Amino acid sequence: MKNLALSIALGTAAVALAAPAQAEVQVTTSQPVVELSVTETVKGDPDLATIGAGVSSRAGTAVEAMRINAREMKSVIDRIKSLGVAEKDIQTTGVSLYPQYDYNRTTQQQEFKGYQASNRVSVVLRDIDKTGPVLDALVAAGATDLSGPDFSIDDDTAAKAQARAAAMKRAEAMARDYARMGGYSDIRVIQISENVMVNRPVPMLRMAVAEATADASTPIQPGQVGSSVTVNVTYEMMQ
Incomplete structure (x- = not known):
């Protein structure tokens, strides 16, 4: 699954740079910035x-x-x-x-x-x-x-890492496209944040005992579940 949100700001911008321990650093830039929100999902077999x-x-x-x-x-x-x-x-x-x-x-x-x-x-x-x-x-x-x-999935760390890497790669490629179309030659990251969620199938069963039958074991199809990461990245476009 891929989702995208985009905004471009022109002129001077004061941008918060994510840092450890909830610190916030203000980065001032006089160049245009492009703000991208990209979501990638990696699916896997549930356990x-x-x-x-x-x-x-x-x-x-x-x-x-x-x-x-x-x-x-x-x-x-x-x-x-x-x-x-x-x-x-x-x-x-x-x-x-x-x-x-x-x-x-x-x-x-x-x-x-x-x-x-x-x-x-x-x-x-x-x-x-x-x-x-x-x-x-x-x-x-x-x-x-x-x-x-x-x-x-009990441990979806690897799946989230794959989704994160894919989202960042796509965000960078898109930012470079926008920079090139705007007449700029390079970009630099000035802010990153992310949202993580797990996509699960809608529960398949809601059953009262009166509806249950003992003729055969209840059929269950687990399918796949997805781990999604949304990265919110702000790039400065530079000459």
Whole structure:
């Protein structure tokens, strides 16, 4: 993926030069400057899958709803651990308790029906080939709500470095083109900053237990994910 933003300023400009430790140096130039924002993306095969699993439980009292939910959620977490998922890769993302009401059309009033307790965890799978079987196993263990998978790369340092180098190379080539078209013979960098983001596929699954089937393992296609770097570079055009 390639994106570009451009602006050219003529006349005197005071430009902030990025420096370590958040320092800021003002560079004054009387030459025209060209400001480029270039994005490059490097794609790779994911090696992590993150899924969400939760349990919702209902009961007549808040205490009973929480008690039932704790028991059912423990069963799900125990199943996750039995599949070889490390403790560090399981994180609680939310616990909730809400009163439940139904609307009575006859009395035209809300009628209290009890409480619903919910508990959700986020699970990181380091063997993405097991994503489908793990989802099926969680449903069998009592999970009533699933989300994901969200695929990513555990260490995308190399991919970001490639994207950064490609973005800088393209920015320099474009700046030289603008300088040449403007009658200038050289350029120099006077400011650089960057934005980094990871592009992930949209989560492929949002499933309630009632929709799950045990006929076959849930099919999962991880595809590829992209690591993007946007460099913002200001060049001075020189004679």
